[in-house]
Amino acid sequence: MALVVQKYGGSSVDSTDRIRAVARRVADTRRAGHEVVVVVSAMGDTTDDLLELAGRVTAEPLARELDMLLSSGERVSNSLLAMALEDLGLRACSLSGEQAGMITTGAHGRARITEVRPRRVREELARGAVVLVAGFQGVHLPTGDVTTLGRGGSDATAVALAAALKADVCEIYTDVDGVLTADPRIVPNARRLDRLSYEEMLELAASGAKVLMSRCVEYARRNGVPLHVRSAYGGEPGTTVFGSVEEQTVEQALITGVAHDRSVAKVVVAGLPDRPGFASAVFRVLADQQIELDVVVQNVCTQPGRTDLTFTVSEQDGPAAVAALLARRGELSLRDVLYEEHVGKVSLVGAGMRAQPGVAATFCEALSSVGINIEIMCTSEIRISVLCKDFQVSDAVRALHDAFQLGGSEQAVVYAGSGR
Ligand code: ADP
Ligand code: ASP
Ligand code: MG
Secondary structure: EEEEEEEEEEEEEOOHHHHHHHHHHHHHHHHHHEEEEEEEEEOOOHHHHHHHHHHOOOOOOOHHHHHHHHHHHHHHHHHHHHHHHHHHOEEEEOOOOOOOOOOOOOOOOOOOOEEEOOOOHHHHOOOOOOEEEEEOOOEOOOOOOOEOOOOOOHHHEEEEEHHHHOOOOEEEEEEEOEEEEOOOOOOOOOOOOOOEEEHHHHHHHHHHOOOOOHHHHHHHHHOOEEEEEOOOOOOOOOOOEEEOOOOOOOOOOOOOOOEEEEEEEEEEHHHHHHHHOHHHHHHHHHHHOOOOOOOOOEEEEEOOOOEEEEEEEOOHHHHHHHHHHHOOHHOOOEEEEEEEEEEEEEEOOOOOHOOOOHHHHHHHHHHHHHHOOOEEEEEEEEEEEEEEEEHHHHHHHHHHHHHOOOOOOOOOOOOOOOOO
């Protein structure tokens, strides 16, 4: 008998028919004798719809109230799934994040799980129930307030639970056949990867491959939880994420895949004094606002003694980043803050690229062959990322996927979802 944590994404439960189909899948696992904990996302595009609803009431919803609102989506899908399981003759119990002991920081909308106290989950398992945990949410103990974990956060709930319960496996069920070499909504012949290391998956996820939330991969790596990403529809074998690059004994492919992210924005802090202390002051201002930076580049500027500092943030954080910097304009002695939302990031990831000269050359040739101008380029040991205009992102992804011959001979299947 194993303890299995299964997570089902929103598009896999976007109707009551689908909830009943998922219930049958869960029931099969339970009836095979395993203990099952299930984490379900909100139905379909519920989270986006709720956000839209809040936007119709006020332009600036309070973060606390927004979390109360958004966390409700996962409670609906969980309780419905519990009812569907009971209807199949199984014992089931749905729990909110708080009831399941998901303790988080107090950062509304982007809270991090600091601890899991799964006493209630264990009690229900011992009673023979399938336990359903509302994903994407937790509680901040000092205030007692409900928090949410950021978009895609149900993945993090599932992994944190799997780690706390020492589950044998954490299965992530979604609307495609696993982790592919690119988003199949952009690249029709994207190929399913059998397995990849945490490192590669982390780079892909952090670069925008939203099939897994990057923080969930971090938790999985830290706690040694193997992830199995597979379709909630067919019986395809899926993708296993585990171990380090070095541990993966199969011959390492040069390139793992291409990821993209349209939700980035570019901020240029122009004419910052080119002296020690000013860059750090800029970063401190942003850190105080809890704003995460991504690509950071410092350039010489045309004015003597001044420098331009360029970085990317999520579109969501962009306006707050600009406002915080402009509010300190005098103190930071900066000339201006420029903001550009119509940019996207495209990244090539591959553990084998570190020892391969020529990857950057092929990368740039592929982009120039489709007329794409690179705005910023940066690399890690196993990744090359560029910023380009947002309307060029799909062309860039396809050009890179072709240039590095990542495609398969079959068309990838997208089972559901709006791709939102
Ligand atoms: P869920 O609702 O199951 O959490 P998401 O929409 O968050 O699903 O993630 C699945 C989607 O991720 C896929 O439908 C696909 O469009 C997108 N995606 C982006 N990059 C990849 C990739 N490399 N492999 C698989 N899917 C990807
Ligand atoms: N429902 C949340 C979202 O849409 C969490 C999740 O699906 O993982 O981001
Ligand atoms: Mg997701």
